[in-house]
Amino acid sequence: MNKRYVLSTTETLRWENNHVLFLEDHYRSLLSKMRMKRMPIGMQFTPEWLLSKIGEITQTLGDRSAAVLEVSIQWTGVGEVEVAVYAQEPIVLDHVVIDLYRDFYITPGLAQYPLTDFTAFDFLGGIFGFDNEYDICLLMNSQKELVQTHLGSFFCVIDEEIVTPEASSGLLVNVWRTRAIKSFQAAGLQVVEKSMGLFDLQKAQGVFVLGPKTGFLTVDSFRKTAFDSAACDRAAKVWENDVQQ
Numbered sequence: 001m002n003k004r005y006v007l008s009t010t011e012t013l014r015w016e017n018n019h020v021l022f023l024e025d026h027y028r029s030l031l032s033k034m035r036m037k038r039m040p041i042g043m044q045f046t047p048e049w050l051l052s053k054i055g056e057i058t059q060t061l062g063d064r065s066a067a068v069l070e071v072s073i074q075w076t077g078v079g080e081v082e083v084a085v086y087a088q089e090p091i092v093l094d095h096v097v098i099d100l101y102r103d104f105y106i107t108p109g110l111a112q113y114p115l116t117d118f119t120a121f122d123f124l125g126g127i128f129g130f131d132n133e134y135d136i137c138l139l140m141n142s143q144k145e146l147v148q149t150h151l152g153s154f155f156c157v158i159d160e161e162i163v164t165p166e167a168s169s170g171l172l173v174n175v176w177r178t179r180a181i182k183s184f185q186a187a188g189l190q191v192v193e194k195s196m197g198l199f200d201l202q203k204a205q206g207v208f209v210l211g212p213k214t215g216f217l218t219v220d221s222f223r224k225t226a227f228d229s230a231a232c233d234r235a236a237k238v239w240e241n242d243v244q245q
Contacts, residue, residue, distance in 0.1 A: 005074040009033040010119065014090070014212035015058055016066045021212075021243060023051060025175040030071065039075050050083075057085045066090050068213050091151065093135050096219045098207070101125040101137035101150065108141050108170035125150030136209055136219065138201075141170040146196040152211020153177040154219075156196070156204035157231040163200060166193040176210050183242040184235060206231025210239070 011030045014021045027047045034041055054069060061067050067087045075081045106121060125137040129150065137150045148154060148171045156163045162184055165171050184191050201207065207219040207227050216239050218229040 003076050006077045007037045007039060008072065008074040009037060009039070010073070011071045012212045013054075013069045013071065014066065014215065015054075015061070015069055015087075016243070018058075020051070020054060020058075020069070022175050022179060023047065025179065026071075029175050030073065034073065034081070037075075039073065039081050040079075042080050045083075053083060053085050057087050061087060066215075090215065091213050091217075093214070093217065096135045096209075096217060096221075097133070098136045098138060098149070098154075098209075098219045098222050099129075099132070099134040101128050101139055103128060105144075106139055106141045106147050106170040108143070108168060122150045136217075143195075144197070145169050146198070146201065147171045149209050149211075151213050151217075152209050153180070154207065154209045155180070155235070156200055157206035157208075157235065158200065158204050161190045161192050162235060163192045163194065163196065163204075165196050169195055174211075176212065179242060180210055180235075180239060183238050187234075187238040189234060189238065201225070204231075208232045208235065216240070 009030070011026050011033070013023070013026050024047060027050055031041065050071070054071070057069065058067070068090050070086045070088070072084045072086065073081050101124070103124065104121065121139055125139055129135065129137040138154070139147045139150060141147050145165065147165055147169050153164065153171070153174065153176060164177070164181070167173055181191050201222055202225050205228055207222070209217045209219060216236050218232045218236070219227055220229070221227060
């Protein structure tokens with residue numbers, strides 16, 4: 001008989017230079033998602049056990065320098081959860097064009113997080129981008145504020161400040177965004193979290209996207225607005241140092 005899963009959650013990680021980036025942070029994120037969805041957390045579900053599951057996949061990757069790992073947790077509502085790990089190639093883009101995804105809007109508020117994890121928004125945004133030849137699509141909320149991209153968090157460099165949407169906009173708080181903000185602040189960079197609209201995007205000197213699928217990715221243009229990748233150099237160096245630690 002086929003199993004009927006009633007709840008699921010995922011966590012996307014990046015394997016680079018023979019180790020998983022920020023494993024402990026991702027492990028805590030998974031535990032938080034499972035608790036929110038009332039999934040049972042067995043005694044075996046430790047960081048070491050998760051790393052062993054990941055190791056079964058990374059051993060098959062050969063000489064790849066990087067890979068994207070998706071940890072999928074599913075539950076039938078009875079008994080223990082089932083955990084699977086999948087690997088895919090990182091997304092590598094040369095000239096990055098970003099635009100808006102308007103078919104569906106995110107409703108701000110925490111109530112939706114346990115149910116969606118945004119996977120539907122990300123998937124549909126990716127299809128829209130492919131159909132319209134956009135590399136990255138920006139997701140918006142019901143108030144027409146910028147929230148995040150379908151591939152990860154985004155940041156604008158505006159007059160020496162790093163500006164990013166605030167959590168109340170409806171974005172999905174994630175490990176990479178949290179690590180980046182702490183790293184930038186520790187390095188003396190000014191980080192501003194606020195509601196963001198198209199005007200903020202159009203007046204930015206530089207824009208970059210950050211997530212396990214892309215790594216640190218600078219954006220070249222939004223419609224007729226061109227960005228200077230050099231404006232993101234300081235943030236890129238700080239992030240690179242954090243990854244290498």
